[in-house]
Amino acid sequence: MDFSLSEEHEAIRQVAREFAEKKLVPRAGEFDRTGQIDFALVREMGEAGFLGITVPEQYGGAGLDTLSYTIVLEELGHGCASHCTIVGAHNSLFAHPLLCFGTEEQKRFYLPPICSGEKFGSFSLSEPNAGSDAAAIEATAVPDGDHFVLNGNKIFVTNGAFADYIIVMAKTDKSQGWRGITAFIVHKDTPGFSVGHIEEKLGLHASPTTELIFQDLRLPKTNILGKVGEGFKVAMESLNSGRISVGAHSLGLAGRALYLALKYSKERKQFGQPISSFQMIQAHLANMHCRLAASRLLVYEASWRKDKGLDYATHAATAKLVASEMATYVTHRAIQVLGGYGYLRDYEVERLYREARVTELYEGTSEIQRLVIARDLIKHS
Ligand SMILES: Cc1cc2nc3c(=O)[nH]c(=O)nc-3n(C[C@H](O)[C@H](O)[C@H](O)COP(=O)(O)OP(=O)(O)OC[C@H]3O[C@@H](n4cnc5c(N)ncnc54)[C@H](O)[C@@H]3O)c2cc1C
Numbered sequence: 001m002d003f004s005l006s007e008e009h010e011a012i013r014q015v016a017r018e019f020a021e022k023k024l025v026p027r028a029g030e031f032d033r034t035g036q037i038d039f040a041l042v043r044e045m046g047e048a049g050f051l052g053i054t055v056p057e058q059y060g061g062a063g064l065d066t067l068s069y070t071i072v073l074e075e076l077g078h079g080c081a082s083h084c085t086i087v088g089a090h091n092s093l094f095a096h097p098l099l100c101f102g103t104e105e106q107k108r109f110y111l112p113p114i115c116s117g118e119k120f121g122s123f124s125l126s127e128p129n130a131g132s133d134a135a136a137i138e139a140t141a142v143p144d145g146d147h148f149v150l151n152g153n154k155i156f157v158t159n160g161a162f163a164d165y166i167i168v169m170a171k172t173d174k175s176q177g178w179r180g181i182t183a184f185i186v187h188k189d190t191p192g193f194s195v196g197h198i199e200e201k202l203g204l205h206a207s208p209t210t211e212l213i214f215q216d217l218r219l220p221k222t223n224i225l226g227k228v229g230e231g232f233k234v235a236m237e238s239l240n241s242g243r244i245s246v247g248a249h250s251l252g253l254a255g256r257a258l259y260l261a262l263k264y265s266k267e268r269k270q271f272g273q274p275i276s277s278f279q280m281i282q283a284h285l286a287n288m289h290c291r292l293a294a295s296r297l298l299v300y301e302a303s304w305r306k307d308k309g310l311d312y313a314t315h316a317a318t319a320k321l322v323a324s325e326m327a328t329y330v331t332h333r334a335i336q337v338l339g340g341y342g343y344l345r346d347y348e349v350e351r352l353y354r355e356a357r358v359t360e361l362y363e364g365t366s367e368i369q370r371l372v373i374a375r376d377l378i379k380h381s
Contacts, residue, residue: 005071012068016075019048024079031082031206032351037162042086046117050076050087055095060112066241066303070248074299077252078259081355082206084252088245089158090114094121097167097238101183101226110165110185122163124154124212125235131156132368134169134235135178139214141170148172148224150184150192150217158362161195161208164188167238168214169231181231185223192217203354240313242363243320244306247299250320250327250359251292257327257334257352258288264338275337284337288330295323314376321369324359331356 005013023041031038045051053069055061062068069091076084098110098121113119130136139152150170160166166186173180186193196211226234262285265276275281302315331353335342342349360366 005067009067009071012064013071013075015048016050016072017078019045019050020075020079024076024083028080028082029348029351031080032203033205035205035208037082037086037206037208039162042083043117045076045083045087046115049115051090051117052095052111052115053091055099055111055115059099059107060115061095062115066244066306067300070244070299070303073245073248074252074255074296077249078256079252080206081249081253081352082204084249085204085207086159088242088249089123090121092242092245093123093158093238094163094165094167096241097123097183097225097234100237101230101234105222106185106225114165119164120159120162122157122159122166123238124157124160124166124168126156127152127154132365135181135232137169137171137181139168139170140174141172141182141184141219143172144218146221147218148182148184148221150186150214150219152214153196154212154214155210156199156362157210157212158207160210160212161198166212167225167234168212169235172228172231176229178232179229181235182228183225183231183234184219185225186214186217186219187223190217190219202357203351204358236313239363240316241306243316243369244299244302244312246359246363247295247302247316247319247323250323250356251296251299253352253356253359254288254292254295254323254327254330257331257349257356258285258292260347260349260352261285261288261334261337264341268338281337284333288333291326292330295319295326298322314373317364317369317372320359320363321366321373324356325366327356327359 049062050072052061053064057063095114114121125134127137141148141150168184168186169181171180172182192215194213196213199209265281266274268275298319302312302319305312305315334349335353338349341347
């Protein structure tokens with residue numbers, strides 16, 4: 001077993017770290033306050049290859065492996081949670097299912113502009129009555145000649161406010177439960193499409209989360225992603241891959257919080273000495289480090305398994321569960337190390353604490369990850 005990263009992976013980390021340090025870290029507070037995305041910056045991420053990291057070069061991507069993707073998201077996660085989420089959803093929830101289930105024609109049409117940042121993608125599964133129970137979706141797509149007619153209301157769509165293309169799950173056969181779901185690619189300029197309410201949230205202020213409305217929207221059959229009735233499979237593969245990205249994002253958030261807590265503990269003096277000399281502060285720092293280091297191994301292992309073509313769904317769930325709960329813990333402890341200052345907007349850990357919370361919710365809650373893990377344990381015991 002070799003735990004060292006290749007020179008190529010180290011070089012990718014360096015590129016992503018420099019980008020995050022120069023372009024995201026100095027502006028993350030501004031993004032949080034204004035809730036504005038900097039699209040020029042997102043396009044720069046496209047130029048750097050971050051918008052199609054695992055997409056083969058023939059489709060305009062960077063042609064890298066999942067571990068590279070994980071490393072990039074970890075570094076972007078240090079910088080800005082909103083922009084990291086935009087990139088994660090774009091890669092894992094749009095480019096990845098396109099690669100796995102798209103026809104050659106679809107890949108050639110959608111992937112190049114997605115990878116360059118000329119166009120944006122999003123993924124729309126959740127509905128008011130279907131969150132964890134994704135098979136309960138009520139949106140319908142009814143065949144009509146060469147088309148399907150889509151009707152339904154979706155919620156919680158990351159990138160939905162500005163995406164050009166949206167992967168939408170709808171029931172094509174209500175009698176078949178999860179087997180009756182089909183995935184479609186919707187273009188935002190199609191009549192019958194509209195963006196609804198934009199949610200106000202605890203964090204991720206520059207990553208809009210929106211309602212999408214589909215009213216008698218006509219979709220050519222060529223816009224089906226995968227096969228009719230394969231939509232649940234498309235959704236699960238997207239979420240499995242997305243769970244690795246949420247794990248990576250969690251590493252970045254926590255890494256930044258630990259860095260800030262360490263720095264502050266060496267600068268802040270009480271009782272005539274730096275607080276880092278107090279053993280209880282040292283215990284906080286050591287606990288934060290241990291959980292972060294353990295989570296990193298799980299996230300990297302899940303990435304490695306995916307790259308090797310091994311079954312990775314349970315590993316992705318494990319990595320996501322442990323890393324997201326770790327990020328909540330580490331950002332919480334970081335506030336403790338900073339004392340009252342940690343609670344103030346002027347200190348970055350306050351924002352990191354808010355941003356970390358969502359990692360336990362999206363792409364499947366912690367409870368759902370536990371269900372996935374326990375089912376696999378029971379099946380193989
Ligand atoms: C910022 C943000 C961005 C998002 N982006 C997207 C996106 O791009 N696309 C998209 O489709 N969705 C997106 N989501 C939706 C997200 O995936 C759902 O919020 C999540 O799956 C949980 O669904 P829910 O909120 O309806 O909670 P519910 O399913 O109603 O769950 C409520 C509680 O019950 C628990 N629970 C539910 N079922 C079980 C069970 N069987 N056993 C034990 N406990 C259970 C849950 O764990 C949770 O604690 C996003 C959400 C957020 C907050």
